[in-house]
Amino acid sequence: MKKITVAIDGFSSCGKSTMAKELAREAGYIYVDSGAMYRAVSLFCIQNGWLTDTDINIEELERNIETIHISFKTNNEGKSETYLNGKNVENEIRTLEVANGASRVSTLGFVRRELVRQQQLMGDDKGIVMDGRDIGTVVFPTAELKIFLTASPEIRAKRRLDEMAEKGETPDYEAVLANVIERDDRDQNRAESPLRKANDAIVIDNSNLTRNEQREILRTLFNEKTLE
Ligand code: DC
Numbered sequence: 001m002k003k004i005t006v007a008i009d010g011f012s013s014c015g016k017s018t019m020a021k022e023l024a025r026e027a028g029y030i031y032v033d034s035g036a037m038y039r040a041v042s043l044f045c046i047q048n049g050w051l052t053d054t055d056i057n058i059e060e061l062e063r064n065i066e067t068i069h070i071s072f073k074t075n076n077e078g079k080s081e082t083y084l085n086g087k088n089v090e091n092e093i094r095t096l097e098v099a100n101g102a103s104r105v106s107t108l109g110f111v112r113r114e115l116v117r118q119q120q121l122m123g124d125d126k127g128i129v130m131d132g133r134d135i136g137t138v139v140f141p142t143a144e145l146k147i148f149l150t151a152s153p154e155i156r157a158k159r160r161l162d163e164m165a166e167k168g169e170t171p172d173y174e175a176v177l178a179n180v181i182e183r184d185d186r187d188q189n190r191a192e193s194p195l196r197k198a199n200d201a202i203v204i205d206n207s208n209l210t211r212n213e214q215r216e217i218l219r220t221l222f223n224e225k226t227l228e
Pocket of ligand 1: 135
């Protein structure tokens with residue numbers, strides 16, 4: 001069976017990482033959550049006082065960008081966790097504050113260039129599933145299998161609401177929906193590597209798909225590409 005590169009792009013809260021993780025596990029491939037890397041940069045800025053509601057200290061971030069080292073390690077339960085300069089930050093990067101910061105630092109060209117460089121190194125030997133926004137267009141333009149995953153903003157807001165409720169939070173639906181729409185807008189309209197479907201990507205709209213249906217579609221596509 002041929003070893004390939006799988007790029008999964010799409011809007012936030014579409015279930016990209018669930019899909020990518022499952023495929024990587026089944027195929028015995030490396031899984032990389034590229035969004036976690038932008039979140040780690042956001043956390044690094046917050047920790048240093050370089051990111052507030054209104055400002056980013058771009059000069060300091062640029063001066064220090066090469067000191068940011070992001071890696072992934074699999075924990076005892078088989079789950080991939082994000083490390084920032086050797087420290088496990090998996091829980092810290094999942095807050096709304098860090099997510100909003102990630103959406104802002106990801107508009108900066110020098111941040112993208114550094115993270116893309118690190119991502120391309122991770123994919124040197126193929127056998128990788130990476131999810132994000134620019135994986136099929138910029139990071140791995142020659143990936144054999146490219147998926148563009150989408151779902152309506154309302155469905156994604158509802159999914160995010162359910163996730164937050166599971167953690168005991170009680171967010172307001174309208175506020176969550178507004179945040180989904182704001183982040184979509186920023187992801188699609190930034191000047192640097194905006195979220196776009198690659199010409200050769202296959203679109204999957206999972207608004208009305210069960211997880212099993214989605215899994216079956218992906219498995220069929222993966223098998224086609226690896227048996228070619
Ligand atoms: O997928 P996520 O929500 O964890 O991503 C966090 C932010 O990083 C999101 O606003 C989009 C951005 N991002 C990006 O610009 N490029 C990527 N390859 C992955 C994420």
